[in-house]
Every structure is written in C-alpha cells, then in structure tokens.
Amino acid sequence: MNIKDIKEFVATIPYNKVSIKDLLAFEKTPRNMLLAVLIVAFLAMFVIGVAIYLKHGHHAYGVTREHPWGLLIAVYIFFVVSSTGLCIVGSLGDVFGFKDYMMISKRAIFGSIVTILAGFAVIAFEIGHPVTMLIYNVLTPGFTSAIWWMGTLYGMYLTFMIIEFVFLLKNDMKMAKYFGLTGLLVGLSAHSNLGSVFGFLNARPISNGVYYPTYFILTAFITGIYLAFIMYGFRYKLKFPENATKMLVNLGKIQGLLLSILIFFVTWKMLTDVYGGMPNRAEVGVHIFESWTFWAEVILAIFIPLFIILKDMGRNVLGMFWASMSGMVGIMFMRYNLVHDTQLKPLQMLKKTEYQLTPEWVHYLPSSTEVMISLGGLGLCLAMYYVGTKVFNLDADEHH
Amino acid sequence: MARYGMALDYKNCINCKACEVACKEENGILMGADKHRIWVGTGEIEGEYPLLSIASNTFYPSQCQHCDDAPCQEVCPTNATYYDENSIVRVDPEKCILCSYCMNACPYDARYVDDRTVTVDKCNFCTDTRLDRGEVTTACQATCPTKVRIFGDLDDPESEISQVLRERESKTLKAHLGTNPKLFYLL
Ligand code: SF4
Ligand code: SF4
Numbered sequence: 001m002n003i004k005d006i007k008e009f010v011a012t013i014p015y016n017k018v019s020i021k022d023l024l025a026f027e028k029t030p031r032n033m034l035l036a037v038l039i040v041a042f043l044a045m046f047v048i049g050v051a052i053y054l055k056h057g058h059h060a061y062g063v064t065r066e067h068p069w070g071l072l073i074a075v076y077i078f079f080v081v082s083s084t085g086l087c088i089v090g091s092l093g094d095v096f097g098f099k100d101y102m103m104i105s106k107r108a109i110f111g112s113i114v115t116i117l118a119g120f121a122v123i124a125f126e127i128g129h130p131v132t133m134l135i136y137n138v139l140t141p142g143f144t145s146a147i148w149w150m151g152t153l154y155g156m157y158l159t160f161m162i163i164e165f166v167f168l169l170k171n172d173m174k175m176a177k178y179f180g181l182t183g184l185l186v187g188l189s190a191h192s193n194l195g196s197v198f199g200f201l202n203a204r205p206i207s208n209g210v211y212y213p214t215y216f217i218l219t220a221f222i223t224g225i226y227l228a229f230i231m232y233g234f235r236y237k238l239k240f241p242e243n244a245t246k247m248l249v250n251l252g253k254i255q256g257l258l259l260s261i262l263i264f265f266v267t268w269k270m271l272t273d274v275y276g277g278m279p280n281r282a283e284v285g286v287h288i289f290e291s292w293t294f295w296a297e298v299i300l301a302i303f304i305p306l307f308i309i310l311k312d313m314g315r316n317v318l319g320m321f322w323a324s325m326s327g328m329v330g331i332m333f334m335r336y337n338l339v340h341d342t343q344l345k346p347l348q349m350l351k352k353t354e355y356q357l358t359p360e361w362v363h364y365l366p367s368s369t370e371v372m373i374s375l376g377g378l379g380l381c382l383a384m385y386y387v388g389t390k391v392f393n394l395d396a397d398e399h400h
Numbered sequence: 401m402a403r404y405g406m407a408l409d410y411k412n413c414i415n416c417k418a419c420e421v422a423c424k425e426e427n428g429i430l431m432g433a434d435k436h437r438i439w440v441g442t443g444e445i446e447g448e449y450p451l452l453s454i455a456s457n458t459f460y461p462s463q464c465q466h467c468d469d470a471p472c473q474e475v476c477p478t479n480a481t482y483y484d485e486n487s488i489v490r491v492d493p494e495k496c497i498l499c500s501y502c503m504n505a506c507p508y509d510a511r512y513v514d515d516r517t518v519t520v521d522k523c524n525f526c527t528d529t530r531l532d533r534g535e536v537t538t539a540c541q542a543t544c545p546t547k548v549r550i551f552g553d554l555d556d557p558e559s560e561i562s563q564v565l566r567e568r569e570s571k572t573l574k575a576h577l578g579t580n581p582k583l584f585y586l587l
C-alpha cells in the first residue's frame with residue numbers, strides 16, 4: 001500500500017458534508033431545545049472550569065494529600081467504562097456475527113469513540129502534566145504500573161476503534177471484524193487494567209485484589225446496554241420500529257442476567273468486606289454500607305432497571321429507556337464510590353495533632369471547578385455524538 | 401554504592417519538632433500543613449484521670465520509609481520514582497506527570513505535591529542538599545536534641561546504624577505489607 005492508496009482510501013470514506021446551518025437545523029421541539037441549551041451550557045462550563053484549573057492548578061479542586069484522586073478520576077472511569085461497554089455491544093453484531101445486533105454496530109462503535117475522547121478530555125485536566133506523560137510513557141515506560149498499561153492500551157484501543165468505524169462506514173465487514181476483534185480484546189484488557197489500578201494497591205485493603213479488574217468488565221457490559229437503550233431512544237424519539245424493538249428486548253434480557261450477576265458480585269463483596277473481619281477493610285465496608293452514595297448506586301443502577309426488566313420479561317422497551325437513564329446516573333455513583341471508598345481510610349501514621357485533625361474518615365467534596373469540568377465532559381460527549389449523527393450514517397445500511 | 405537507611409530511637413523523641421523545621425529549612429520545603437516530608441506522630445494519651453497511661457504517650461517521628469520494595473515505585477507509569485545508586489527512593493520532577501498514583505499507593509502517607517514543580521515530592525535523605533555537599537548526616541538527624549536518628553549505610557557492617565541494628569531489637573512500620581522499609585524503629 002503506498003501513499004496514493006492511503007489517500008484514496010481516506011478520500012472514499014463516506015460522510016455527509018454538513019455546515020453549521022445544518023447542525024442548527026434540528027426540530028425546535030421543547031425537548032430538543034432543552035438538550036441544545038444544556039449542551040451549550042455544559043461546554044461553557046468546560047471552558048470556565050479548564051480556565052480556572054489552568055490558573056490555580058489542583059488548588060481549584062477538592063483533592064488533598066490524603067485524598068489525591070477526586071471526581072475527575074471517577075468521571076474518566078465513567079467515560080471509559082461507557083466506551084468499553086459500547087465496544088462490547090457494538091461487537092455483538094460485526095465481530096461475533098449475531099445478525100440481530102448488526103444494526104447497532106456502527107452507532108455503538110461511534111459512541112465508544114466519542115465517550116473515550118470525552119474521557120481523555122477530562123483526564124487531561126486531572127493529570128498534572130499530560131504532555132510529559134506522552135513523552136515519558138514512551139521513553140521510560142513503567143511496566144510494573146497499571147496506569148501505564150491502562151493508558152497505553154486505551155491509546156491503542158482508540159486507534160483500533162477508529163479504524164473499525166471507518167471500515168464499518170465503508171461497509172467492509174471483513175476488515176471491520178478483524179479490527180473490531182483486536183480493538184475489543186485490547187479494550188477489555190485496558191479496562192481490566194483500569195480495575196487493577198485499584199486492585200494492586202496494597203495500602204488500601206478495601207480495593208486490593210481481583211475484584212475490580214473483573215467487576216469492571218461486567219459493569220462495562222451493563223453500561224454499554226444502558227447506553228444502547230438511550231441512543232436508540234433518541235434515535236427513534238421513543239417510537240421504536242420493530243427490528244429495533246426486537247434487538248432491545250434481547251438486550252434487555254441479557255441486561256437482566258448481567259444485573260443479577262452484578263448483585264452477586266456486590267453482595268459478596270460487601271459480605272466478605274464486612275464479615276471477613278480484615279482490619280482496615282471491615283470497618284470501611286461498614287462505612288460504605290451506611291453511606292447514601294452506595295445506596296444511590298445500588299437502587300439507580302441495579303434495582304430500578306432490574307425491576308423494570310423482570311416486570312415484563314424485558315419487553316417494556318420504553319420503560320427500559322427510562323430505566324437506563326436511572327442506570328447511568330447509578331453508574332456515575334458507582335464510579336465515584338469506587339474512587340472515594342478506596343481513599344476513605346486514613347493511613348494512620350499517627351499525624352494527630354501536628355498536621356491534621358485525626359479524621360476517622362478522609363473527607364472529600366468535589367469543588368465547583370471539578371463539577372464544571374465533569375459536566376463539560378458530558379457536554380463534549382453529547383456534542384461530538386450529535387455532530388456524528390449528522391456527518392455519518394450511523395444506521396445499518398439498507399441491504400443488511 | 402551505599403544502601404542508606406535510618407534507625408530511630410523513637411522513644412527518645414520529645415516532640416520538639418526541630419526535625420520538621422530543619423527539613424523545611426535545609427531542603428527549602430514550602431510552608432503549609434500538607435507540605436511536609438517529615439512529621440512527628442503523636443498518640444492520644446489513653447485512660448481517665450488519674451489512671452492515665454503513660455505508656456500510651458509515645459511520639460512517632462516518621463518520614464518516607466525508603467522501602468526496598470516500594471509500592472510508590474512500582475506504580476509509577478513513567479519511572480519518575482526510582483531507586484538511586486544508594487537505594488534511596490527518589491522522584492525525578494522532569495518525568496513526574498502528577499498522576500498521584502504513588503500518593504495513593506504509599507502506605508505511609510509520605511508524599512505530597514510540591515507547588516513549585518507541581519510534581520510529587522518526599523524525603524530523599526537530603527541527597528540533593530547535604531549528601532551532595534559531602535556531608536554524612538541528614539538535617540533531621542543533625543538537629544535532633546535527643547539524637548533520635550542514626551543515618552548510614554546498611555551494607556557497611558562497621559557503620560553506626562549496622563552496629564545498632566545488630567545490638568538492639570527493632571521493628572519496621574506496617575511490615576505485613578511487604579514493603580521492606582529501611583527505616584527501623586529501635587525498641
Ligand atoms: S514510604 Fe512511601 S514514598 Fe517512601 S519508599 Fe515507601 S512507598 Fe515510597
Ligand atoms: S505522581 Fe509522579 S512520581 Fe507519582 S506515580 Fe505519578 S508520575 Fe510517578
């Protein structure tokens with residue numbers, strides 16, 4: 001393949017030419033207007049948040065020596081989990097060849113690209129020196145570091161996802177399958193490496209171990225299915241055609257199974273934490289159990305959606321759209337809890353009267369800057385997705 | 401090539417905090433409660449008057465433990481945290497990306513963010529200050545009125561620290577985590 005072929009290849013990627021006018025030419029229904037205003041507001045918040053951060057650095061955040069990871073880490077995880085999840089859902093059709101799911105592949109893979117880009121946009125303002133990272137990740141790689149693996153694999157994953165998407169656009173299903181499979185495998189390993197960022201911490205017994213690396217894959221799949229419902233809800237304005245309904249009902253059933261498995265995961269994690277009696281873990285487990293954010297996670301991300309699924313054996317697609325909204329809010333709590341709970345327990349170096357009051361628990365409250373950048377990430381994600389729906393044909397081509 | 405470590409006769413500590421001041425002065429550490437390489441831990445006195453527990457009234461001077469198997473080093477994605485030729489765990493501010501992973505991974509709360517370089521900093525046994533000038537003591541050691549600290553080469557059997565560790569029992573903090581600290585608390 002020479003340069004000319006590559007040029008030719010790129011030039012033949014199908015897309016629609018859109019002007020700003022086309023982008024603004026959406027139906028002016030109250031719902032659309034509200035969404036448009038929200039997206040613009042979120043993007044404005046992103047700009048303001050980033051400006052404050054550039055001026056004040058981490059002082060603009062609620063993070064401390066004892067709680068160095070804050071909301072932005074949770075939001076980053078939220079986005080990359082969404083990405084991995086959409087990649088799994090997208091792969092059902094074009095990689096594994098389940099015909100019913102073919103129709104969502106392009107949309108899901110595009111979603112996985114925009115969510116991970118949003119995640120990278122957010123983390124760039126949490127990592128103190130992102131440019132240094134790009135340089136020394138390559139020059140002096142820390143092979144024992146889970147963050148190194150996670151970051152490097154996610155970088156590769158993004159590349160594969162983009163290539164897969166291009167082949168999907170060109171309707172070259174064979175190449176899409178190869179790149180999709182590679183991307184999926186790299187994405188899954190990147191994602192479980194993200195879990196191991198926490199699992200490797202021997203200073204933090206509450207997170208140490210195999211739990212997070214495996215649970216991350218499960219919750220990614222769950223997140224992907226929630227997002228599939230939400231994307232289709234918007235695509236068809238809640239009036240789902242027959243083929244979409246069929247696929248979504250199936251996805252709903254899979255979701256029922258996955259949520260049930262998740263209940264086992266969470267229940268046994270809590271039970272072994274609390275009753276396993278390990279110092280530094282048991283009491284943290286009790287504290288988590290008593291925190292409202294844990295229950296927000298459980299009720300919004302698990303109970304409500306599972307109830308809706310079980311009520312009609314997954315046939316209530318409209319109900320599942322709303323349950324998926326609840327699910328995504330719950331998943332956000334899930335990510336926040338993971339990050340916060342890891343750092344809950346003070347390291348007990350007896351620094352009592354000197355530098356800090358003895359905190360029984362380490363406190364953290366996200367600052368307004370962190371909230372603005374987080375919502376900004378959401379705004380970026382929605383904006384990129386919206387532009388994508390205009391520029392690319394994200395529906396399955398007719399002859400499929 | 402030495403293997404530097406420190407022994408602390410911690411029961412002699414009188415909580416005067418001269419070491420904290422000396423460290424800030426010698427190494428130019430910024431002001432602020434969070435910005436510290438060294439601290440004196442103070443347990444609460446236990447019991448109800450008059451049955452107060454004198455035994456509980458101990459001070460724990462502490463700093464980076466210079467672990468032989470340092471979690472902070474293992475997790476660093478760019479190898480900004482490294483063992484230097486004298487087994488001292490150090491941070492290269494050129495390479496540190498401030499991902500804060502090491503701050504989370506260090507079981508001893510020994511790391512903080514230096515606002516000038518906006519990278520992570522910690523005790524480095526005064527390497528770039530005193531040791532580089534050819535001195536053989538650290539600032540916290542030199543200033544201590546009750547001579548709590550003994551700093552030296554663990555690989556040299558004739559060094560004071562090796563002798564003390566041969567003669568007296570000692571413990572390391574959170575030994576069960578397998579970090580193999582090179583800070584020894586003399587019992
Ligand atoms: S005490 Fe903490 S900072 Fe020092 S070497 Fe050990 S893990 Fe690293
Ligand atoms: S904050 Fe700096 S020294 Fe610490 S792990 Fe990250 S890059 Fe390494």
Ligand code: SF4
Nearest residue numbers: 423523525526538540
């Ligand atoms: S050895 Fe030096 S850098 Fe370390 S705590 Fe003592 S004075 Fe500070």
